[in-house]
Amino acid sequence: MKVTxxxxxxxxxxxxxxxxANSRTTLPILSxxxxxxxxxxxxxxxxxxxxxxxxxxxxxxxxxxxxIAPAKLIxxxxxxxxxxxxxxxxxxxxxxxxxxxxxxxxxxxxxxEFPALPEPKNVxxxxxxxxxxxxxxxxxxxxxxxxxxxxxxxxxxxHTTDGDLYMAATDGYRLAEKKVLSLTKxxxxxxxxxxxxxxxxxxxxxxxxxIMSFSDDxxxxxxxxVTVTSRLIDGNFIDYRQLIPTKxxxxxxxxxxxxxxxxxxxxxxxxxxxxxxxxxxxxxxSTLSMHSITSELGENNSIVEATIKGSGAIxxxxxxxxxxxxxxxxxxxxxxxxxxxxxxxxxxxxxDTYKHIxxxxxx
Amino acid sequence: xxxxxxxxxxQTILGExxxxxxxxxxxxxxxxTELLSIQGQNLRVLVNNFFAKNQFEKKFDEQIKxxxxxxxxxSPTIEYIIKGKRATKEETVSEKTSSSPTEPSTTKNPTxxxxxxxxxxxxxxxxxxxxxxxxxxxxxRPGTKYNPIFIYGGPGLGKTHLIQAIGNEILATKPDWRVLxxxxxxxxxxxxxxxxxxxxxxxxxxxxxVDVLIIDDIQFIAGKKSTQxxxxxxxxxxxxxDKQIVLTSDKPPAEIPGxxxxxxxxxxxxxxxxxxxxxxxxxxxxxxxxxxxLGAHLPTELIEFLADQIRTNIRELEGALNxxxxxxxxxxxxxxxxxxxxxxxDIKNSRPKHITARQIIDKTASYxxxxxxxxxxxxxxRYITEPRQMAMYLLRSEIKMSFPKIAxxxxxxxxxxxxxxxxxxxxxxxINARMREQISDLRERLYV
Numbered sequence: 001m002k003v004t005x006x007x008x009x010x011x012x013x014x015x016x017x018x019x020x021a022n023s024r025t026t027l028p029i030l031s032x033x034x035x036x037x038x039x040x041x042x043x044x045x046x047x048x049x050x051x052x053x054x055x056x057x058x059x060x061x062x063x064x065x066x067x068i069a070p071a072k073l074i075x076x077x078x079x080x081x082x083x084x085x086x087x088x089x090x091x092x093x094x095x096x097x098x099x100x101x102x103x104x105x106x107x108x109x110x111x112x113e114f115p116a117l118p119e120p121k122n123v124x125x126x127x128x129x130x131x132x133x134x135x136x137x138x139x140x141x142x143x144x145x146x147x148x149x150x151x152x153x154x155x156x157x158x159h160t161t162d163g164d165l166y167m168a169a170t171d172g173y174r175l176a177e178k179k180v181l182s183l184t185k186x187x188x189x190x191x192x193x194x195x196x197x198x199x200x201x202x203x204x205x206x207x208x209x210x211i212m213s214f215s216d217d218x219x220x221x222x223x224x225x226v227t228v229t230s231r232l233i234d235g236n237f238i239d240y241r242q243l244i245p246t247k248x249x250x251x252x253x254x255x256x257x258x259x260x261x262x263x264x265x266x267x268x269x270x271x272x273x274x275x276x277x278x279x280x281x282x283x284x285x286s287t288l289s290m291h292s293i294t295s296e297l298g299e300n301n302s303i304v305e306a307t308i309k310g311s312g313a314i315x316x317x318x319x320x321x322x323x324x325x326x327x328x329x330x331x332x333x334x335x336x337x338x339x340x341x342x343x344x345x346x347x348x349x350x351x352d353t354y355k356h357i358x359x360x361x362x363x
Numbered sequence: 364x365x366x367x368x369x370x371x372x373x374q375t376i377l378g379e380x381x382x383x384x385x386x387x388x389x390x391x392x393x394x395x396t397e398l399l400s401i402q403g404q405n406l407r408v409l410v411n412n413f414f415a416k417n418q419f420e421k422k423f424d425e426q427i428k429x430x431x432x433x434x435x436x437x438s439p440t441i442e443y444i445i446k447g448k449r450a451t452k453e454e455t456v457s458e459k460t461s462s463s464p465t466e467p468s469t470t471k472n473p474t475x476x477x478x479x480x481x482x483x484x485x486x487x488x489x490x491x492x493x494x495x496x497x498x499x500x501x502x503x504r505p506g507t508k509y510n511p512i513f514i515y516g517g518p519g520l521g522k523t524h525l526i527q528a529i530g531n532e533i534l535a536t537k538p539d540w541r542v543l544x545x546x547x548x549x550x551x552x553x554x555x556x557x558x559x560x561x562x563x564x565x566x567x568x569x570x571x572x573v574d575v576l577i578i579d580d581i582q583f584i585a586g587k588k589s590t591q592x593x594x595x596x597x598x599x600x601x602x603x604x605d606k607q608i609v610l611t612s613d614k615p616p617a618e619i620p621g622x623x624x625x626x627x628x629x630x631x632x633x634x635x636x637x638x639x640x641x642x643x644x645x646x647x648x649x650x651x652x653x654x655x656x657l658g659a660h661l662p663t664e665l666i667e668f669l670a671d672q673i674r675t676n677i678r679e680l681e682g683a684l685n686x687x688x689x690x691x692x693x694x695x696x697x698x699x700x701x702x703x704x705x706x707x708x709d710i711k712n713s714r715p716k717h718i719t720a721r722q723i724i725d726k727t728a729s730y731x732x733x734x735x736x737x738x739x740x741x742x743x744x745r746y747i748t749e750p751r752q753m754a755m756y757l758l759r760s761e762i763k764m765s766f767p768k769i770a771x772x773x774x775x776x777x778x779x780x781x782x783x784x785x786x787x788x789x790x791x792x793x794i795n796a797r798m799r800e801q802i803s804d805l806r807e808r809l810y811v
Contacts, residue, residue, distance in 0.1 A: 029389040049391070049414045113388065116413065116421035150695075172693050217413040217445050231412045234447040242682075242689035341705020359694070 001035075001065025001090040003042055004068045005057065007081045007099060011338045014075040016202055016226055020053050021046035021071030027115075034114045035088070036066030045117050046071060051195045051230045052118055053202075066111040067095055071265040077104055118229040119214055120220035121321060124185060128164070130207040130223075136167045136178040137196045139354055141328045144193035145171035146172075155190035157237040168240055169193065172359075174320050175240055176327070179353040190237055191219055195230035202226055242354055245345050249338040250314075252281045252288050253349050254306035256333045259288075260325050262302040266292040267318035269300040275318040279335075281310045288335075292318070312337065314344055315361045323344075324356040373398035376430050383426070392418060399444065406431070406441045416443045475544035475577075480527035486652055488543040488645025489793065490803075491521060491638040498525045501533035501607060502700070505540075505575055509634035510596075511608035514640035515615050516800075517807060519678030522611040525638070529609055533575055540574040548581035551590045556587070571600045581630075586621030598629055608633075615800075637796050639803040646670035646680060653681055659688050661698055668700045670707050672707065675810050683707055718761055718809055720772050724727065726808050727754040739774035753798075754789035755781050757805060 018233065023031035025048060034045040042059035045052060067090035077097070078086075086099035095106045137156070145153035156169045160183050168177040199210065200223045211222040214232075221228045266277040270292035277292040288306040293299035314337045325333060330348030337344035337360070346356045366374075373396075392415060399407040410416050419427075420443060430437040482502070487495045494516075500508045505758050512529070514522050530542045550570065557566040570576060576597070584590045601608055612619060615637065616630035641649065647670040654661045665687075673680045686706055691698040728738045731750040738751055751773055758764045758772065759781075769781040792799040 019700065025391075027387045029388075047414065049412070052414070116418045118413065118417050170693055172695065175693075217416070231414065238693050239685060239689045242686040243693065339705060341702070342707075 001037060001067055002063040002087070003037065003059040003061050004085055004087045005042060005059035007078065007086050008084050009057045009059075010086065011075075011081070014071075014078055016055050017044045017046040017053045018071040018075045019046075019049050019198060019201070020048045022048045023072065025049070029068065029113050030108075030115075031071055032108075032114065033071045034066065034067040034068050034111060034117070035090075036111065037061050037064045042168045042332060045114075047115055047117070050192065051198055053198065053226065053228050054117060055226045057225065065090060066126075067108055068111045068114055069095055069106055069108060074106065081156055085321070088176065092126060097331050114308040117321055118218060118220075120222065120227055120229060121215040121218070122213055124187070124212075126183065126185065126187075126212045127209050128153045128181065128212060129209050130203050132180060133210050134200050134203055135329075136180045137200045139178045139199050139356075140167045140176050141193040142169075142171040142323055142327060143171050143174045143176045144169040147171070152190055152232050152235040152237055154194075155192050155233040155237075156196055157190050157240075158197045159188045159237075160186050168237070170238065173317070174323075174324070174359060175243060175357040177240070177244070177355045187214065189214060189219070190233035190235065192230055192233055193267065195219075195228065198230075199223065199228050202228065221335040233317075244357060245336060245343060247338075248310075248336040248342075248345065250281050250308075250336065251333055252306045252308050252313040252335045254288055254304055255323060255336075256328065256348075258304045259333055259335075262290050262304050263318055263325065265302055266290040266300055269294050269297055270318050272296070274361075275320075276315050277318045277321070278313060280313045281306070281308055281311055281335075283311045308348065312339070314340060316344060316358050317361055320358045324358060327356060328354060369398040369401055372401065372434065373504050375438055376427060379430050380426065381487070392423065395446075404439050406439060408441055408443050408747075409446050411446055412444050413445060415713055415752045416445055419443045450470045474529045474530065474542045476527050476534070476542065477549060478531060480524045481531055482528045484652065484656065485521065485524055485528055486641075486645060486649045487649065488641050490641045490645055490799075491525070494525055494636040494687075495640045497634050497636050498529050499532075499608075501609065502529045505529075505533055505607035506605040510602060510605070511610055511630065511633040513610045513612065513633065513635040514638060515612045515635065517613060517640070517676060517803065519676030520637055521677055522639065523579055526579065526609045526611055529607075530575060530577050536686050537574075538727060541572065542575040542577070543570065543573045544577040544579070545570075545633075546579045547581045547594075550578060550594065551584055551587060554590050554593050567597075570597050573601070573606065575609070576601055579611050580613070581610045582612045582614060582619050582622075584622075588623075591623050591626055595623070595626055598626070602632075637800050639799050640674065640806055641677060643670055646673070646677075649677055649680060650684055654688070657688060659698075665698055665700055665703060668703060672703075675807060712720070720758055720762065720764060721759045721766075723761065723809065724754055724772065725798070727757065727805060730805055730808065739772075741774070749798075752784035752788050753802060753805065755784040756802070759785045761806070761809065 017033060021031055021033055027144050030048060040061060041056040043054055043056050045054040081099050081102055084100050086097060089096045090108070092110065093108060095108050097104045097106070140156045145158060148154060153171060156167050157163065158167055163182050163184060165180040165187060166177055166256050167180055167185040168175070202223050207223055213220045217232055219230050219232055267275065270277050272294040273292070277290050279309050280289045280291065286305060286308050287303050289301060289303040291299070291301050324346045328346060330351055332349035334347050334349045335344060340360055341362070343357045346358070347354065374445055377393055380393060397409040399409050408419070424441060428439050428442060433569065440524070443534060461491060485495060494514050497509055497512055501512050514525060516522055527544060530544050533540055534542055554564055556562040584594055598608060610630065615635055616627050631770045637803055647666050650661070650666045650669055650699040669680065669683055673683055687698050687703050689704065690706055696702065724735060724738060727750055729734045733750060738754060753771060755769050758769045766781040770776065770778045792802055
């Protein structure tokens with residue numbers, strides 16, 4: 001194989017695909033990037049056998065072919081080169097890369113061993129504006145579990161209900177649901193959170209939309225010239241909607257920034273209690289107060305004004321609360337709960353397309 | 364243990380393949396595989412995920428086939444199947460039909476029926492046994508026994524379940540029958556579309572060209588003149604042809620306001636039966652059946668607790684159960700009473716924690732437009748004695764008050780009066796639909 005292309009294109013593509021190349025797998029070839037010519041373009045690909053990323057970039061092809069190169073080495077080498085044209089000349093066991101005065105020879109093995117790349121299936125196509133996808137993924141992967149003994153919770157659940165597409169995730173302690181867009185197709189699937197996080201990291205400011213396509217066992221995201229393909233998680237997701245409170249005894253609406261500020265302050269005094277802070281909502285004084293205590297350091301009591309319906313108290317984890325507040329858009333946040341054990345619901349005031357639920361700490 | 368034919372063959376193949384590639388490659392791709400079945404020349408191989416499936420189809424297929432040819436297969440074909448997919452798929456389907464607590468989706472199914480509503484999963488209790496028996500009779504001999512069947516009662520008491528079960532049962536025994544289920548609202552909307560926008564040209568045909576017409580919540584057409592007119596004509600066409608008609612409503616025909624008299628008459632031609640609030644035993648049975656259908660096991664105390672706490676309707680009961688099951692699945696905690704108490708806080712708090720004797724007497728008096736003093740007076744007029752007896756019955760059934768106290772609360776001196784009254788109402792509600800309904804209305808008012 002012999003190709004010539006710009007350093008910029010190659011460096012960008014290498015950085016995109018190399019994130020899934022992993023040197024810690026049982027299969028050493030997976031720490032490599034596949035570089036091959038296809039239909040007049042240069043294709044770069046890497047996979048960890050859960051997710052595969054490929055990118056097609058323009059190149060002047062002098063001799064067709066394929067080769068593999070160690071992901072880390074080649075990505076760093078190309079990234080550090082000056083912006084110039086470079087030539088890749090690959091033979092059976094050597095890749096020679098020349099760019100002006102720079103020349104490297106990298107040892108390689110035959111590309112035949114590289115796993116077959118999945119082909120996106122053009123079924124169940126959905127177009128999602130990049131900004132919407134980014135927001136929905138950020139809001140949900142945050143609460144996806146990392147506990148691999150419960151595989152379904154390590155994914156984000158995509159489903160359509162009454163003509164709308166929703167994304168939801170939970171780790172057993174909190175739960176988030178985002179209404180993504182209206183959709184007539186029926187979807188009911190679980191995508192690994194890690195794959196979604198790969199997808200949003202690839203999105204640039206110029207990306208307008210992402211095209212998703214599904215088949216029984218795989219999902220593909222087409223982002224311009226990049227395709228991310230992932231396995232799906234097998235199983236049935238938890239009937240999580242049962243846990244979203246609909247009617248609560250207490251409703252407090254308050255300024256989001258104020259809420260974040262007092263939570264951060266309270267958190268300082270909640271280290272000993274593993275982040276437990278107690279929120280008291282008082283209708284008669286129209287305030288929400290937060291209390292946290294650490295026997296060595298002391299304690300804190302912060303009060304903020306709020307619009308209140310019903311009085312009550314609940315103990316929440318401060319990190320979970322901050323995570324939720326950071327994901328909620330809008331000037332004012334609505335906190336709703338009933339009793340000490342029932343889940344608390346956080347939404348933006350006047351917009352419940354994003355619902356964040358936190359299970360209280362038993363106190 | 365002796366090895367199966369599949370295991371032996373697969374081991375032969377793996378043994379040969381292992382020699383041809385690096386250990387890592389073999390361990391990654393071949394270790395997790397299994398030969399599922401051999402059917403003639405066709406082999407089915409279980410692989411890890413779609414990456415593996417892809418890899419086998421593109422890279423290893425030919426190599427495996429070569430070895431197979433050496434082992435007596437002349438033209439082998441191999442199907443690669445992803446692990447876990449087959450089993451869970453069937454599961455997904457069956458789960459869906461049983462677990463969805465939402466209203467049936469009527470969009471795709473031409474009959475409008477939801478197959479999850481069947482007689483065999485309908486829990487029968489004193490509150491609905493008559494309606495259940497009549498529905499079964501109608502399903503067994505549609506169009507001949509009771510026509511129309513008119514089932515009425517409050518929300519979430521199983522009316523929709525019963526009437527859809529009639530439809531599903533008829534379809535099960537007579538698959539070529541045309542059964543149509545629709546809500547009265549759908550009927551009304553489609554009629555308006557038809558008249559105003561000239562859409563749904565086959566509107567008349569859709570509702571008249573059927574063997575069984577099931578209309579839910581017929582009270583929706585009340586007060587709508589032309590919709591009622593259209594329904595009246597539809598009704599007559601079907602009834603004259605001895606086609607079974609099944610209707611539900613929140614009230615008996617006589618009490619639906621704004622219903623044209625001729626329709627009222629038609630609705631009373633067959634059999635009008637009520638479903639009322641389920642009693643404690645029925646609520647427990649419903650919970651147990653529902654939990655079993657979801658494959659969950661609930662401790663008896665929890666079932667008793669829920670059946671005791673939630674008295675208003677079955678939908679709320681099932682909602683609470685679903686909520687507890689979802690929570691315990693998510694947290695991997697055993698469902699307990701404490702958990703239920705914590706989660707259902709809102710349900711309990713939204714109604715008085717303790718119903719007092721005063722509340723029962725108040726509500727009964729106001730329900731019957733009586734003064735409390737009248738209810739507690741010595742008067743023996745029938746319009747007062749009956750409500751008084753019902754109040755006694757409720758004092759006994761809802762707050763387990765002692766008979767002497769009941770007598771005292773209602774200004775009686777002798778507690779045998781209370782015993783007599785409670786027993787009388789207990790007897791009466793088994794045979795008297797009007798009284799059964801009044802009692803369940805009163806109960807609802809107490810708890811809402």
